Amino acid sequence: MCGIVGAVSTRNIVPILVQGLQRLEYRGYDSCGVAVHEASLGEMPAGGLHRARSTARVAELLAQVNHEHLQGATGIAHTRWATHGAPAVHNAHPHFSHGPGAAPAQAERPGRVALVHNGIIENHEELRAELQARGYVFSSQTDTEVIAHLVDSLYDGDLFQAVRAATARLHGAFAIAVIHKDEPHRVVGARAGSPLVLGVGEGEHFLASDAMALAGVTDQIVYLEEGDLVDLQLGRYWITTADGQPLDAGSRPVRTVHAHSGAVELGPYRHYMQKEIFEQPRAIADTLHGLQGIVPELFDGVGQPGQQGAAAWRVFKEIDSVLILACGTSYYSGCTAKYWLEGIAGIPTQVEVASEYRYRTSVPNPRTLVVTISQSGETADTLAALRHAQSLGMRHTLTICNVATSAMVRECELAYVTRAGVEIGVASTKAFTAQLAGLFLLTLALAQSRGRLTEEAEGNYLKAMRHLPAALQAVLALEPQIISWSEDFAKKENALFLGRGLHYPIALEGALKLKEISYIHAEAYPAGELKHGPLALVTSSMPVVTVAPNDALLEKLKSNMEEVRARGGVLYVLADADTHIDSSEGLHVIRMPEHYGALSPLLHVVPLQLLAYHTACARGTDVDKPRNLAKSVTVE
Structure with a gap:
């Protein structure tokens, strides 16, 4: 969501701040701004705090900055996704405090x-x-301006102490970066519930909400922990706890993080979403790279060096159920995994929407494995549900x-880090299929630990997983047929998606993708539920997308499809080759290249992603930055 970049240097850092915002554009935002201390540059000794703000893209902010000749060696910048107050210049960050009594x-x-x-x-x-x-006097409707005035009210010559006192009074989630007119070579930051990293340079230091913002500037990164405050000055920095106790370097080590800027290059593709859909064969291949067998150390994550599977093996032997916590697309990957975990591993599994779970009275079981799923690892609702x-x-x-360096990985006992690479499009695609691959491996590992996975079955599953990149490539070749479907969908305002069994969550994901980026109202149902209400919506103007693999529920699904046709509905069916479903009037069929058994959801979701993408293109929407949405949802 919102992005932060800050710097203390001896050179003009405005280009670095703006470039950092450009690297964070993929998160989604509706305004942006930059503020600098002009006195921090030696040739401008009389300068003070100046800013530029815009409700347009960062490119327009850059033009404004250049026009106004904004310069400084100390500064902060921001991209805002509106929460309190509409997207407007007066609500955009950075916020100023002019002291009490200042007129609007x-x-x-x-x-x-x-x-x-x-x-x-x-x-x-x-x-x-x-x-x-x-x-x-307040000039915005934001909660942020409150913090600026609070810091000003507590300032007594030491910005760090003012920020520490101010944050002690804040309830909620925050990552902040602050500068003061009386201290031209200082930036103070703090975090509680929102991510913030420190970038260490040669005689200069940086703050950012994501290491990606500092790509090409520094690869020396310190991940700040919950409650940390950080004081950046020329050539030095300090990190303390919320109550001001200094932290030694060992507790907040400097890590080398290669956040390659090349990962965000669009290349020959029209949009990042299209690029990421077509990167899925590689993303799955990278996620499964080096996989030789189902072994516990796959899930020991990056924080258990030398354990050789001991942590995961012990945990898997101690648990008797699974609780999955996630939001949005990640929630649908968890819903799919429930079918695998119960059907293959034989372990009772519950899937909860993270934002709901934390606020209801539930029955805890200490022998439960709590599994969180998140593309960014910083999703606020999921982190709160985990805690x-x-x-x-x-x-x-x-x-x-x-993201191996995320809060989610650091706070969980075990981890499986997918290797989908940076995902820029707000609507998740390759991260979703990589999550499914990781969840299927978890299913096999739990099945093995419970004595439910034979050597022969393990070999067959692994063979199927290694073939996934080639199978996905064959599905991507269906794009021309899907483009034909999208021309029909672009004229509609409503759609239904149907699936049964482990393909019902895939129908949910397909509906989500269509409404996210094309703004067509779409809903998904288990096909057997049509007759219990949704069938009332079916007309010739309501397209009905059906996921039809050749599984045990196929004949039931065919009956549900006939219910649609009998009411004049138009069906769009993704069918396995041997389902004997043929195109006819009111029935459009795309044949999948092969049936893929338990792993079929990874293949069937790809045409649904392409359908949403090409429908959105036909309707002329902003595919990579859909309205009102953000990539990494770090607020509740």
């Missing part, structure tokens, strides 16, 4: 404090009322995640 007309004059913020402050109304009573489960005494945790 002074809003664009040099400020005393400049601040950027990711997250949500839950007690902002209480703090706003207190600050207004003290004479502070809630841990607080209930469920200490066995495992994450399926695409």
